[in-house]
Each structure stands twice: as structure tokens, then as C-alpha cells.
Amino acid sequence: MSRSATVVGAVKPKLDRPREKGTAVVNWLVRWFPLAILAITWEAAPRLGLVNPASLPPLSVVVAALGRLAMGGDLLANGLKSLFRLVCGLGLAILAGVPLGLTMAWFRPVRAVFGPLVRCLYPMPKSALIPVLLLWLGLGDLSKITLIFLGCLLPVLISTTNGVRGVEPAMIWSARSLGRSRLAALFGVALPAAMPDVLAGIRSALAMSFVLLVSSEYLMSRDGLGYLISFLGDGGAYDGMFAAVLVVSILGFAADRAFNAVSRRALAWRET
Amino acid sequence: MIGRLGRALEATGTVLVLLVVWHFVAASGAFSDFLLPSPEAVAARIIDDALSGDVFASLARTVVTALTGFAAAGLVGAALGIGMARVRLVRWFFDPLVSIGYPMPKIAFLPVFLLWIGPNFASQVTIVAFSAVFPVAVATRAGAEGVERTLLWSARSLGTSAGQLLWQIVLPAVVPQMLTGLQVALPVALITTIVAEMLTGGDGIGGAMLGAMRFADSPGVFAGIIVIAATGFVLIRTMEVIRRRMLRWHAEAAS
Numbered sequence: 001m002s003r004s005a006t007v008v009g010a011v012k013p014k015l016d017r018p019r020e021k022g023t024a025v026v027n028w029l030v031r032w033f034p035l036a037i038l039a040i041t042w043e044a045a046p047r048l049g050l051v052n053p054a055s056l057p058p059l060s061v062v063v064a065a066l067g068r069l070a071m072g073g074d075l076l077a078n079g080l081k082s083l084f085r086l087v088c089g090l091g092l093a094i095l096a097g098v099p100l101g102l103t104m105a106w107f108r109p110v111r112a113v114f115g116p117l118v119r120c121l122y123p124m125p126k127s128a129l130i131p132v133l134l135l136w137l138g139l140g141d142l143s144k145i146t147l148i149f150l151g152c153l154l155p156v157l158i159s160t161t162n163g164v165r166g167v168e169p170a171m172i173w174s175a176r177s178l179g180r181s182r183l184a185a186l187f188g189v190a191l192p193a194a195m196p197d198v199l200a201g202i203r204s205a206l207a208m209s210f211v212l213l214v215s216s217e218y219l220m221s222r223d224g225l226g227y228l229i230s231f232l233g234d235g236g237a238y239d240g241m242f243a244a245v246l247v248v249s250i251l252g253f254a255a256d257r258a259f260n261a262v263s264r265r266a267l268a269w270r271e272t
Numbered sequence: 273m274i275g276r277l278g279r280a281l282e283a284t285g286t287v288l289v290l291l292v293v294w295h296f297v298a299a300s301g302a303f304s305d306f307l308l309p310s311p312e313a314v315a316a317r318i319i320d321d322a323l324s325g326d327v328f329a330s331l332a333r334t335v336v337t338a339l340t341g342f343a344a345a346g347l348v349g350a351a352l353g354i355g356m357a358r359v360r361l362v363r364w365f366f367d368p369l370v371s372i373g374y375p376m377p378k379i380a381f382l383p384v385f386l387l388w389i390g391p392n393f394a395s396q397v398t399i400v401a402f403s404a405v406f407p408v409a410v411a412t413r414a415g416a417e418g419v420e421r422t423l424l425w426s427a428r429s430l431g432t433s434a435g436q437l438l439w440q441i442v443l444p445a446v447v448p449q450m451l452t453g454l455q456v457a458l459p460v461a462l463i464t465t466i467v468a469e470m471l472t473g474g475d476g477i478g479g480a481m482l483g484a485m486r487f488a489d490s491p492g493v494f495a496g497i498i499v500i501a502a503t504g505f506v507l508i509r510t511m512e513v514i515r516r517r518m519l520r521w522h523a524e525a526a527s
Contacts, residue, residue, distance in 0.1 A: 030364075031364075031367070031368060032368050034364065034365045034366070034367075034368050034369060035368050035369070035372070037365075038369070055387055055388055056388075116282045116283065116285065116286040117286055117290075119282075119283070119286075120283055120286045120287065120290075120505070121501075123459065123501075123504045123505045123507075123508040123509070124500065124501040124504050124505070125459065125462040125463045125465075125466050125500055125501075125504050126463065127463045127464075127466040127467045127470075127478075128466050128477075128478075128481065128496065128497050128500040128501065129497065130467075130470065131470075131481045131482055131484070131485035131493045131496070132485075132490075132493050132494065132497060134485060135306075135307065135485060135488075135490060135493065136307060207375055207377070210377035211377050211378075211379050211463065211464075213377075214377050214379050214380050215379055215463075215467040215470075218382070218383075218467070218471055219467075219470055219471060219482070226380075229380065229383055230383060230471075233383040233386075233387065238387065241383060241384075241387075242384070245380045245381060245383070245384060248377060248380040249376045249377065249380055249381075252375060252376045252377040252380075253372055253375050253376050255375075256375030257375070
């Protein structure tokens with residue numbers, strides 16, 4: 001324990017209270033050590049012959065394959081393709097879902113018309129749309145973007161509606177009685193107050209978008225990370241396949257963490 | 273009761289309106305029969321498949337896959353969540369793994385399971401369980417950590433054993449949150465089942481839809497969508513009913 005603390009202290013000599021910082025680092029190491037166990041097991045099990053190296057290449061081999069994929073440009077080209085689809089699909093879902101959700105929360109007739117439709121379509125597993133979108137829109141970007149848009153729209157819309165409807169009515173009344181118009185109260189009071197729900201909806205849509213992206217690229221694509229995984233797997237290049245699976249997993253995790261950090265910043269003005 | 277009847281009427285009305293809109297859009301000729309078959313053609317297709325028993329065979333296969341994976345995720349997730357809340361070693365080991373696994377797109381591991389287990393029922397159930405286990409574990413853990421200390425202290429001071437404490441205090445207190453986790457996990461399980469079936473072929477509805485697509489049989493593809501949408505609707509509504517039934521005793525049901 002103390003050794004790693006001094007080593008870290010030597011790397012960052014300018015710390016005011018090296019001891020406390022050292023403890024923090026040790027805590028961090030202890031917290032994440034299970035991941036190291038997992039990595040060591042991954043490396044050792046195939047090397048020791050506990051599992052067949054063909055079905056689980058050692059971690060170092062996978063990392064080497066990752067380096068080759070990155071150097072060859074395959075990773076970047078397919079990654080950018082996937083990222084483009086994800087950003088378009090999710091972005092459109094947010095651009096459409098938040099205003100629609102607001103309208104549904106604010107105007108009773110709109111809610112009466114679209115509420116049943118939303119409740120009816122929400123439980124449908126959106127991956128069932130993959131074949132029909134392929135028939136309609138082909139193998140390119142458009143079918144994936146549409147799928148992600150459709151899959152993400154309802155979570156964003158529903159959480160926006162619920163958030164706005166859950167806003168303390170007294171807040172709206174105060175704004176109205178202070179002379180704000182209905183619209184000004186909506187955008188100035190209700191929407192900011194509903195922001196935690198809106199962001200939570202977008203966060204679950206973000207997770208959904210990765211699932212739908214990868215699924216549709218497995219099934220109907222000539223590029224993208226999902227395609228790269230299935231292409232490498234079909235070709236028996238399992239080290240590359242594991243590398244691509246690792247990349248997708250890390251991207252999904254990192255996107256969620258980044259979004260979480262941004263939303264915490266965005267909500268920093270709130271008291272809690 | 274009126275509320276429930278009203279909801280049933282609302283759902284029926286919505287479906288009818290959608291069918292009418294679909295009928296007129298298809299009849300307008302704006303899209304070819306291949307791109308948008310008429311609802312009549314799709315209904316005929318579903319009835320044909322129902323009479324020959326095909327629909328029920330693939331539906332049963334899909335539902336069994338989804339629910340087996342879902343049940344496994346429920347059991348493992350509940351055990352993991354309670355373990356993480358109550359056993360320090362379990363928490364230490366699984367906390368980083370769960371916090372990384374929770375936001376990760378689990379479907380990326382489907383080819384890995386296919387490689388390890390082969391394109392069969394077992395690999396489909398595995399990927400479904402793997403996808404659905406995280407929400408259950410996280411929600412159950414939150415529930416188990418939120419159990420009121422005074423409840424635990426009183427029970428313990430009255431001489432309750434560790435086992436009784438788990439079964440009679442912790443588990444009932446965890447149920448509401450666990451059900452929330454299960455409600456998040458069920459749609460995930462359905463989505464994953466469909467993708468797994470499409471990718472592995474096989475007999476389920478996902479496989480049937482992909483087969484229909486390959487043969488450019490668009491009524492078959494639409495029939496699959498309808499059947500899956502109806503199944504998802506029924507399963508998710510059933511889950512809501514189960515939740516209400518199970519939580520009659522809980523404060524939540526009073527509101």
C-alpha cells in the first residue's frame with residue numbers, strides 16, 4: 001500500500017497533501033482491481049490451456065489485433081461511420097422528441113390524440129423493424145439512422161412529457177401571475193424544471209441507440225463497427241473480433257459517462 | 273375498473289385507427305405492394321400461418337427464449353444486487369464490473385456467445401440474460417441498500433437469524449425496486465431476443481422475419497412485426513399487472 005503511494009507521489013511531486021492524495025489513489029486502485037483480475041484471467045486462461053485459445057485469444061493478442069485494426073484504418077473508417085449514424089439518429093430523436101413531449105404535456109388535445117398512440121407503440125421491441133427498414137431504405141446509412149431515430153424517439157418524448165407534467169404547479173402559477181405568458185412559462189419555468197427527466201430520457205435513449213446501431217449493422221450493413229465485428233468473426237479472425245467487441249463496449253460505456261458528466265454540469269444550478 | 277376498461281377501449285381504438293390509416297395509405301397506391309402491403313394481405317398472412325400452426329410455433333419459441341433469459345437475469349440479478357448490498361467482498365468484486373457493464377451495449381457480445389456456445393437456444397438465452405441482468409442487479413442493490421436500518425436492528429435485537437433476516441426483512445423490502453429493475457429489463461430482453469433470432473436464424477419470429485425478408489416476402493415481414501408488437505404489448509402489460517398485484521401491501525399502491 002505505502003509503496004504505491006510513494007510511487008504515485010514521485011510522479012506528482014507538487015501535491016499539497018501527498019498523503020491524502022496517496023490514499024485516494026490506493027482507494028482507486030482497490031476499487032478497480034477486480035478489472036485487473038478479469039484482465040489477468042483473460043490473459044492466463046488461454047495461455048495455460050484452461051480454455052481453447054481459438055475461442056478466447058489472450059488479452060495481449062487481442063490488444064495486438066486492436067493495434068493492427070487501428071493502424072490499418074479499418075477501425076477509424078468503420079467507427080466514424082457508426083458514430084455518424086448514432087449522432088444523426090439520436091440527434092433527430094432529441095430534436096423531435098423534446099418539442100413533441102413538451103407539446104403533449106402542455107396541450108390537452110394533443111395529449112388526447114397522441115397519448116394512446118405512444119402508449120400503444122412504446123412496448124414494441126424496435127429491433128423487429130430491422131427487416132422492414134432494410135426493405136424500405138436499403139443497406140446504407142438511412143436505414144440505421146431511421147431505426148435509431150424510431151427507437152430513441154419514444155423514450156425522449158415520454159420522459160419529457162412526464163417531466164413537464166410533474167413540475168410543481170405552484171411554480172407555473174407564480175410565473176403566470178407574475179405576468180409571464182403561457183409560452184414563456186413553458187420554456188422559462190417548466191422546461192428547466194423538467195430538465196432532469198429530459199436528460200434521464202436522453203440517457204436511456206443513448207443506451208438504446210448503441211444497441212440498435214450494433215444490431216442493425218450486424219444484420220444489414222457493409223460498414224460500421226457492428227459489421228466489422230461480424231465480418232471478422234465470420235472470417236475466423238477472432239482476435240480482431242474480440243478487439244472490435246472491446247471497442248464497441250468501451251465506446252458505449254464512455255458515451256454514457258460523458259453524457260452523465262455533461263448533464264451533471266447542466267444541472268449544477270439546481271439546489272440538490 | 274372504469275380505468276381499466278377505458279384503457280382497453282383506448283388501446284383498441286388506437287389500433288383500429290392505425291389499421292384504417294394503414295389501409296388507406298396502402299390503397300392510395302403511393303407505395304408499391306412490396307414496400308407497403310395492405311393490412312388485409314398481412315392479416316390474411318397471419319391467419320394462414322395461424323391455421324397451419326407456424327405462428328404459434330415461432331411465437332412459442334420466441335417467448336420461451338425471451339422469458340427463460342429474463343428469468344435467469346431476474347434470479348442472478350436479484351442475488352447479485354442483494355449480495356452487493358450486504359456482502360463487502362461481493363460488492364468489491366462486482367461493483368466496477370457492474371458499473372462498466374450497465375451502460376455497455378451488451379448486444380456486442382452476441383458474436384462472442386455464438387462462437388462459444390454455437391447458434392442455438394443456449395446462446396440466445398445467454399445473450400438475453402446477459403443483456404437483462406444489469407438493470408435488475410443495479411435496482412435490487414439500490415433497494416437492498418435502502419432497507420431501513422431500524423428494521424434490521426429491531427429484527428436482529430429480537431434474535432432473528434441471518435437467514436430469516438434475508439428472507440423476511442430484506443427480500444420483501446427489496447421487491448418494489450427489484451420489480452422496477454425487471455420492468456426495465458423486460459423490453460431489453462425482448463429486443464435482444466429478436467436480434468439474436470435474426471442473427472442465428474432458427475425457428476423464432478425473428479428468424480422467420482429475416483427469412484421472409486431474404487425471399488422479399490413483405491407480407492411475411494409485416495406479419496412478423498404485428499405479431500411481435502402484440503406480444504411485446506401483452507408481456508409488458510402483464511408485467512405491470514404483476515407489479516400492482518405484488519405491491520398491494522406497499523405504500524406505492526395506495527396512491
